[in-house]
Amino acid sequence: MDNPISRVTRPKEDARRYYNRLSRWYDLIAGGSEEKYRQTGMALLNVQPGERVLEIGFGTGNCLVAFAQATGPSGFVGGIELSGGMAAIARQRLIDSGLDQQAGLALADGAQPPFGPDCFDAIFMSFTLELFDTPDIPRVLERCRQMLHSRGRLVVVSLVKAKDPGMAERVYE
Numbered sequence: 001m002d003n004p005i006s007r008v009t010r011p012k013e014d015a016r017r018y019y020n021r022l023s024r025w026y027d028l029i030a031g032g033s034e035e036k037y038r039q040t041g042m043a044l045l046n047v048q049p050g051e052r053v054l055e056i057g058f059g060t061g062n063c064l065v066a067f068a069q070a071t072g073p074s075g076f077v078g079g080i081e082l083s084g085g086m087a088a089i090a091r092q093r094l095i096d097s098g099l100d101q102q103a104g105l106a107l108a109d110g111a112q113p114p115f116g117p118d119c120f121d122a123i124f125m126s127f128t129l130e131l132f133d134t135p136d137i138p139r140v141l142e143r144c145r146q147m148l149h150s151r152g153r154l155v156v157v158s159l160v161k162a163k164d165p166g167m168a169e170r171v172y173e
Contacts, residue, residue: 003139012109015131016082023085023160027060030127035062038126042066043077043155050074051121054147056140057081057128058109067124077103078120080110111136117146126157 010018012031022029042063047053047070058079059066067077077099081087087105094100101112108114110125111132132140 005084008131011066012082016084016098019083020085023060023083023089025088026089027062034127036118037157038063041124041155045122045124045153045155047071047075047122052078052119053122053124054078054080054113054115054120055124055126056113056144057125057131058090058105059086059126061086061093063095063124063126064090064105065099066094068094068097068102071102073102075102079103079105079116080108080113081105082107082109109141111143111149113143115147118149120147120152121149122153122155123148124157127159127160129156 019026025068045053047067049070049072051071052075053067053071055063055067055077056079058081061079064077064079068075073075079087079090082105087107091100091105094103096104106114110128129137129140141154148154
């Protein structure tokens with residue numbers, strides 16, 4: 001392989017601390033560069049009224065608000081986030097949008113989600129899957145399969161390893 005994927009060697013507690021510190025500025029730093037890709041992923045997921053949707057690694061909650069609007073009052077949006085700082089911003093964003101009653105947020109590891117089988121119509125991950133160590137990725141995807149209904153949908157928005165990575169990719173990695 002010419003361009004191997006780097007292992008994620010950072011312990012999850014270090015990642016939690018990092019994103020807690022970054023949470024207040026995350027939308028300013030990364031929000032703009034990620035927005036068009038998140039929008040494309042959300043369009044592909046095509047959330048419908050009444051559906052149950054899960055976002056793994058919901059960050060500051062931009063997509064959660066859009067999903068809650070799309071599912072309407074008969075639907076439900078769940079979210080899993082490792083960082084309490086990110087979750088606090090997302091929770092406030094849902095409250096400010098008047099959508100907090102149709103969303104349930106959990107501080108949890110996306111590799112061990114606190115949901116049972118067959119409970120979601122759709123699952124979304126945006127710039128999250130690549131944050132798991134490579135041996136964990138198949139387990140995360142298997143848990144997604146288990147949590148989805150038989151005709152459920154999964155959309156993953158992720159970085160692609162470029163042959164000649166730019167500055168942003170090198171910093172991210």
